[in-house]
Amino acid sequence: MTNYKLFENFDFPSRIFQNEGVFEPSFIPECLLHREGELATLAQYFKPILSKSSPTLGTHVVVQGSVGLGKTTIVKQFGNTLEQYSRNKIRENISSFRFFHLNCRRQRSWSILFTTILRQLVPAFPIRGFSAAELLTYIGTILNERNQKLLLCLDEIDYLISTTKGQDILYALIRNNEGNMTEFNFPLSLIFITRSPYLYIYLDSALYSSLSKRMIVFHRYTTTQLYDILIARAKHGLNTTTYTNEVIKEIAIVAHASGDARYALELLWRAGKVAEGEQSNEITFEHVRKAQVSSFPIKQSLITDLPLHQKFVLFSIASILRRQSDSMYVLTADIKQKYESICQANGLNARKQTQFWVYMQELHKIGLIRLEVINRHNKGKSLGRTGKVSISDFPLAELLQLLQSDLFEK
Ligand SMILES: Nc1ncnc2c1ncn2[C@@H]1O[C@H](COP(=O)(O)OP(=O)(O)OP(=O)(O)O)[C@@H](O)[C@H]1O
Numbered sequence: 001m002t003n004y005k006l007f008e009n010f011d012f013p014s015r016i017f018q019n020e021g022v023f024e025p026s027f028i029p030e031c032l033l034h035r036e037g038e039l040a041t042l043a044q045y046f047k048p049i050l051s052k053s054s055p056t057l058g059t060h061v062v063v064q065g066s067v068g069l070g071k072t073t074i075v076k077q078f079g080n081t082l083e084q085y086s087r088n089k090i091r092e093n094i095s096s097f098r099f100f101h102l103n104c105r106r107q108r109s110w111s112i113l114f115t116t117i118l119r120q121l122v123p124a125f126p127i128r129g130f131s132a133a134e135l136l137t138y139i140g141t142i143l144n145e146r147n148q149k150l151l152l153c154l155d156e157i158d159y160l161i162s163t164t165k166g167q168d169i170l171y172a173l174i175r176n177n178e179g180n181m182t183e184f185n186f187p188l189s190l191i192f193i194t195r196s197p198y199l200y201i202y203l204d205s206a207l208y209s210s211l212s213k214r215m216i217v218f219h220r221y222t223t224t225q226l227y228d229i230l231i232a233r234a235k236h237g238l239n240t241t242t243y244t245n246e247v248i249k250e251i252a253i254v255a256h257a258s259g260d261a262r263y264a265l266e267l268l269w270r271a272g273k274v275a276e277g278e279q280s281n282e283i284t285f286e287h288v289r290k291a292q293v294s295s296f297p298i299k300q301s302l303i304t305d306l307p308l309h310q311k312f313v314l315f316s317i318a319s320i321l322r323r324q325s326d327s328m329y330v331l332t333a334d335i336k337q338k339y340e341s342i343c344q345a346n347g348l349n350a351r352k353q354t355q356f357w358v359y360m361q362e363l364h365k366i367g368l369i370r371l372e373v374i375n376r377h378n379k380g381k382s383l384g385r386t387g388k389v390s391i392s393d394f395p396l397a398e399l400l401q402l403l404q405s406d407l408f409e410k
């Protein structure tokens with residue numbers, strides 16, 4: 001029988017939300033607060049290539065900063081503004097730009113990235129059969145014909161260049177900008193976005209020195225900045241009588257440790273959902289507390305569903321990190337040692353090095369840890385790889401408690 005009761009208690013319109021859409025990850029706020037300096041710096045870096053008669057083909061900028069600091073949002077806004085400005089011919093002698101923002105976690109090879117661009121330029125472009133270099137040459141030809149310059153943002157670039165394989169094209173692109181003739185002789189500017197301050201680990205030193213010339217570091221938002229961002233979003237998304245400045249301040253304080261605007265906004269949205277679920281007319285401190293707790297169970301099943309040895313590896317990471325207060329990172333060698341001793345204490349055979357690495361990489365892919373792989377070389381000879389591991393997305397105490405009861409108290 002159909003259970004209509006399921007929907008009977010819903011309030012339409014919502015008591016709490018005026019426009020819930022403003023809390024969607026895809027929402028781009030009109031006003032980006034407290035990033036005016038970063039936007040102005042970006043614009044400055046692009047000044048030399050704006051002019052039609054610019055002698056340089058392009059430029060490249062690296063934007064670096066941890067989770068939820070507005071990197072993607074700011075660069076997208078910059079790129080879209082540049083494209084519109086150049087399209088509307090607000091000033092003479094300004095080059096015309098096409099802006100593309102692509103995420104390298106979703107599009108993990110140069111060929112896929114370039115095909116995506118080509119399909120937007122020429123919708124009927126065949127999907128297969130071309131090398132990355134050929135695809136890029138096509139892009140150049142099309143844009144040259146249209147008299148347009150390309151501004152390409154490669155977001156989460158780490159996913160593309162964590163292997164040496166991705167670096168040849170990167171080299172060619174950068175050389176192209178530095179005035180050296182390459183097969184892709186067309187105006188192409190790049191903005192790379194990375195969370196990692198260790199991008200150089202993957203890169204050849206010449207490439208890194210060229211990239212690091214123009215780097216913009218995004219810093220964590222302060223409590224006051226988070227408060228301003230939250231208030232601005234609350235005004236758009238919530239009914240006016242449903243929140244107080246004190247509740248918003250509390251959320252800003254909770255989110256301050258990470259300085260992460262995404263987390264702050266998500267917490268506000270969750271608190272709103274809790275309030276709505278309880279048919280309350282306003283968001284209270286208790287709703288904020290409940291919202292904090294409710295964000296954890298999403299990951300809980302991710303953790304409890306892991307294979308046994310992977311849980312031991314995660315437990316090893318979390319317990320080392322919990323004990324050290326001076327560093328956010330732990331080295332894979334130390335993790336392996338801890339993991340082996342836990343296995344021994346529990347009468348299990350620890351998995352070998354190769355399997356251990358597979359576990360680390362899988363944990364990274366799921367998003368439970370962040371793994372930075374360092375391939376060590378000496379005079380061209382490989383000395384093997386090591387890795388730095390961190391956990392930033394959830395409280396270690398809760399993670400350890402969960403693993404402790406799952407692994408040892410059953
Ligand atoms: N200055 C700001 N003003 C208003 N909203 C902001 C600001 N900075 C970030 N946000 C919001 O915070 C969320 C996260 O921003 P964004 O996705 O740009 O972060 P990011 O630095 O790219 O994070 P990640 O490294 O996880 O990709 C978005 O919803 C965005 O709208």
Ligand SMILES: [Mg+2]
Pocket residue numbers: 071072073155
């Ligand atoms: Mg981003």
